[in-house]
Amino acid sequence: MSRLIVISNRVSAPTADQPGAQGGLAVALTAALREADGIWFGWSGDTGETGELKFETYDGVTSATIDLPEQDVEEYYDGYANRTLWPLFHYRLGLTEFERDFQGGYERVNRVFGDVIGPHIQPDDLIWVHDYHMIPLGWVLRQRGLTNRIGFFLHIPWPPTRLLTALPEHRRLVEALFAYDVIGFQSDEWLETFHDYVISEMGGSIGKNEHITVGGRTIRAIACPIGIDAKEFVASAGSSQARTTHARMVESSIGRSLIVGVDRLDYSKGLEEHFNGYQRYLETHPDAHSNVYLLQIAPPSRAQVQSYQDIRAQLDALSGRINGAFADIDWVPLRYVNQGFSRDMLAGVYRAARIGLVTPLRDGMNLVAKEYVAAQDPEDPGVLILSQFAGAAAQLGNALLVNPYSPDDIADAIERALAMSREERIARWRPMFENVRDEDVIWWRKRFTKALMAVPIPA
Ligand code: ADQ
DSSP: OOOEEEEEEEOOSOOSSSOSOOHHHHHHHHHHHHHTTOEEEEEEEEESOOOSOEEEEETTEEEEEEEEOHHHIIIIIIIIIIIIIHHHHTTOGGGOOOOHHHHHHHHHHHHHHHHHHGGGOOTTOEEEEESGGGTTHHHHHHHTTOOSEEEEEOOSOOOOHHHHTTSTTHHHHHHHHTTSSEEEESSHHHHHHHHHHHHHHHOOEEOSTTEEEETTEEEEEEEOOOOOOHHHHHHHHTSHHHHHHHHHHHHHHTTOEEEEEEOOBOGGGOHHHHHHHHHHHHHHOGGGTTSEEEEEEOOBOOTTSHHHHHHHHHHHHHHHHHHHHHOBTTBOSEEEEOOOOOHHHHHHHHHHOSEEEEOOSSBSOOHHHHHHHHTSOTTSOOEEEEETTBGGGGTOTTSEEEOTTOHHHHHHHHHHHHHOOHHHHHHHHHHHHHHHHHSOHHHHHHHHHHHHHTSOOOO
16 A cells, blocks of 8 residues: 655644644544555744754654744745735735745745655655645655655635736746646635636646646646544534533523634634624614624734734724624623634534624635534534635535625624524535535545545556
8 A cells, every 4th residue: 555645834643742633634634644654744833944854653643844944934934825825815916925035935945845855755655745835846846756646735715817827926836736646626616717727828728537738747636625524523512521611602692692703813714804794783783782692713823924913903903893882781792702722612612603604705615614514403503604705615505605795795694594493494504514524524535545546657
């Protein structure tokens, strides 16, 4: 059996310091790495001179990390990844920074990764590279003579061609993708926008069986939506911590309907828009005041990037304004919490919420929507309100789909969800739950690795 090699910016395999695998992706990949005697490579998250890889094997899984010098972190991670590619790929041209130094740092770090990882690759290893931080890595590895089967999965959207062409080096970036054998996208929509670029900018053609040809090179590009670790999440929802949290929520709600939002504090998640939609609901439904409240959980991320400091300040101000305008002596309409919680606690919160409000302006997938569905009580499920611009909308069409740019749309959906009969809630929830359960993170991992294994090994 081929070994599996996973390469991503950060490694979330379990280690002696952090024994529990972090998140669904980690669970899925960890299980595969254990079975296939694989290695997970990435950046340690620490700054320092790039030296040797640090290997650690814990619970049958090997991870290998390197430190990066401060300049590399600034240009590659804070710079090109978080200030150039992330906003651009989320359709935010106005927030995108175009700096040659960022691009230089990005390519340099990808070369460093290739240099340090290359010698540890064996000829029949399957290599799976993850996300926008590492787009050129496949090309770098090919330059070093590797003929292995190499796949790439993009966790974020693929932007429309006309947006992408604003990136001075767009062609170089996309050409690098053709070093891979298989490329995976979260949804058909992102796959189609990729096709559009390949046809219009590269003169490529789309063939049978998801094959794409540019010049003499044919690769396969598939839609392969990521799932959650549904089994574990359902178990989490029944855990004692989830039950305690649920009881706490019910007690503190004193009969009011809870609307919950759980999002990394990121401008792509549409937090401001969903506060605005909630505010519109409060403005237009004075009778509903004190029957409802919104709990927004938003742990800060990428705090060293200015646009993240800005969104945080805007949300602080907006939440203050909403509470200032609507709160009563015995009712606060919005609880805004900036901290992380354990999976069991989140499951308890989701289960206590009559509405899960997920309104990204653009999102590759959005796992919170799936977690909310997985955590519900089958006999009395809540209602998912989901942005039509999340990748998850393609699978969760029974949610109340909304346009997050429209406060009226969000307000109407809140009204509809609060009035929805138990029968309709169950009828909408069940097919969504079946999807979340069946197309889980293990399904996703198998679908991608199967496509990669189907690539003929070069003679
Ligand atoms: P993100 O944008 O980070 O990742 P998202 O899908 O929104 O991911 O999931 C966030 C995760 O963080 C969820 O599992 C959620 O439970 C967790 N989380 C959020 N707030 C938390 C809190 N306060 N405490 C603890 N956990 C919290 C990218 C893409 C997504 C894509 C994923 C996976 O942007 O579109 O779904 O990768 O491919």
